[in-house]
Amino acid sequence: MDTTLRLELMSWLVSAGLTALPENDLIRGFCERARVGGLDVSRGLVFIDTLHPIFEGRGFRWNDTETNESDVFEYGSTDHGEAATNWRKSAFFHMLENGHDELQINVADIETLNFSIMGDLVRNGHRHCIAFLHRFGEAGSMGQMDCLYSYWATRRESGFEPRELAALRDLVPVLGLAIKSAAQVQIARTLGRVYLxxxxxxxxxxxxxxxxxxxxxxxxxxxxxxxxxxxxxxxxxxxxxxxxxxxxxxxxxxxxxxxxxxxxxxxxxxxxxxxxxxxxxxxxxxxxxxxxxxxxxxxxxxxxxxxxxxxxxxxxxxxxxxxxxxxxxxxxxxxxxxxxxxxxxxxxxxxxxxxxxxxxxxxxxxxxxxxxxxxxxxxxxxxxxxxxxxxxxxxxxxxxxxxxxxxxxxxxxxxxxxx
Incomplete structure (x- = not known):
């Protein structure tokens, strides 16, 4: 994906974020435009914690083929029970514990690595993925919402090419900013309904x-x-x-x-x-x-x-x-x-x-x-x-x-x- 196409996609993300496009539409629009621009992404997953009396956070999925998965999901507390066990076995927990903001993963190694959240990649024919953590910082956090988690997969045996990795490093933070903006609108509405x-x-x-x-x-x-x-x-x-x-x-x-x-x-x-x-x-x-x-x-x-x-x-x-x-x-x-x-x-x-x-x-x-x-x-x-x-x-x-x-x-x- 060349510089012009990256800038066009960034411009679309900024515009979509300003108009409060829903998060699932943001990730779908992002992935479809990225593929047209030459980025061989086959699956994307983004999730973000929130402020809600029931849910700890919300996530959004996109796949290059039809699946039975919902493109939006909500998750409860990861502090105890099976949810806590799965979270501690995730690539994202591993990244937080080891101070990594980026992790490239060969899907064939997922079982060896025991990364629970990514097990469906193997079953659905994806070969490589890259996971990102984008931290908001103290001033940008709201409750537990202090980080954007995402991973991006490809079916290509050799994985993402260097130019594709460079494009993802440039583009995902802009997508994250748009998703964070949409999430904060939802938080404001939730807090209003709950307390007012x-x-x-x-x-x-x-x-x-x-x-x-x-x-x-x-x-x-x-x-x-x-x-x-x-x-x-x-x-x-x-x-x-x-x-x-x-x-x-x-x-x-x-x-x-x-x-x-x-x-x-x-x-x-x-x-x-x-x-x-x-x-x-x-x-x-x-x-x-x-x-x-x-x-x-x-x-x-x-x-x-x-x-x-x-x-x-x-x-x-x-x-x-x-x-x-x-x-x-x-x-x-x-x-x-x-x-x-x-x-x-x-x-x-x-x-x-x-x-x-x-x-x-x-x-x-x-x-x-x-x-x-x-x-x-x-x-x-x-x-x-x-x-x-x-x-x-x-x-x-x-x-x-x-x-x-x-x-x-x-x-x-x-x-x-x-x-």
Whole structure:
């Protein structure tokens, strides 16, 4: 590959990186253009660690022939178990341990070298490969994302020619920079979703980060907390507290997300969420669907925890609807993208009343009255209450107890929620 072709490919990589082309498209475009330019590459693999609550990193593959492999893969922690064993047997671990940034490998020697990650090269007819480590340096690292790993294979018996090796040494760092750029966009989106919530993250990433910038919206509000969590936390081993909270948070968050809601804040064992849309009646039905799914999730969770002899509980849920301010609140140095307003205080007070009336769910009058006629039929009044800090008394509603005793009514309710 001559200098002109290298420069053309570098220019394409820079342009593709600036336009945020996905990583799998980057490696495919790179390999296809490299082959047209005379570089006899038959397989490429690139992977990079990331910041993610589940995955340690992501990888991308390209082959010169069709395979059953996915061109994108994600991997979990390599700190323990089989993953740790495979990582320590990899060429890349060998390179890190020995301070190598480049390693040329005859595929015939892979079994002797016991490099686990590259075993498929032998089976698929590749003959030689070159592996690279491109380090980011302290200032360029983000969590465990401190290095780009890649290898490039050829089917040629004699391996890559010197001019091809020189081209790879010039080009792979540029590809790495484009992939790192794309990975950092994904990290920003992941961190936003994980710590802010899905809709709030999108708002922030679209540029809504100015202090005091909010919008007034009407929303269905959810507030839930766990029954007896303080007593349980005091009774169990300290190491069990976080897993306990995580299990029940997962049960609620999964139900809310699956029903189209957005989780805004976790407050100890409490969850603040909202459901929005042009049709408030539909948003309320989504909230009821989430509450129903939450109960089913708790039943399954409690069965698992009981089988493991771990403490179990249930939850209280309050539902309300009202106008809130949604946006950036705080100082210039520390902002929170959330909802505020009297309706937020009210929904938390409604949830706190659940214990007093011994009902797992309570809704406000505003929530009940805005439902369609069928939905209203499934809610019954528990009485009129004056909520702490709320100026006016109101009826609070709960699900008709017959839902728990009449299979036909329960089935109709489930069909209503699914409609």
């Amino acid at each position: 919530g899905r809709d709030a993250a999108e708002q922030v990433l679209r540029g809504r980060i100015t202090r005091g910038v909010t919008e007034r919206i009407k929303a269905v509000l959810w507030f839930s907390d766990l029954r007896g969590s303080t007593a349980i936390s005091e009774a169990i081993c300290p190491d069990e507290i976080i897993p306990f909270l995580n299990d029940y948070a997962e049960a609620s968050i999964a139900a809310i997300h699956d029903s189209g809601g957005d989780v805004l804040k976790l407050i100890g064992d409490g969850v603040l969420a909202m459901f929005t849309g042009e049709d408030m009646a539909a948003a309320k039905r989504c909230a009821l669907r989430a509450e129903h799914q939450f109960r089913e999730n708790i039943v399954a969770l409690n069965a698992r925890r009981s089988a493991a002899d771990r403490p179990v509980t249930s939850a209280y849920v309050g539902l309300h609807v009202g106008e809130v301010f949604y946006g950036n609140i705080g100082s210039d140095d520390r902002l929170d993208f959330t909802v505020v307003g009297p309706a937020v205080n009210e929904v938390s007070r409604i949830a706190s009343m659940c214990a007093s009336v011994d009902r797992p769910l309570l809704t406000s009058t505003a929530f009940q009255s805005g439902l369609d006629t069928t939905g209203q039929g499934y809610l019954v009044s528990t009485g009129r209450f004056a909520l702490r800090g709320i100026g006016r008394a109101q009826d609070l509603y709960t699900l008709d107890p017959e839902l728990n005793s009449d299979v036909l009514i329960a089935g109709k309710y489930e069909r209503y929620l699914a409609g």
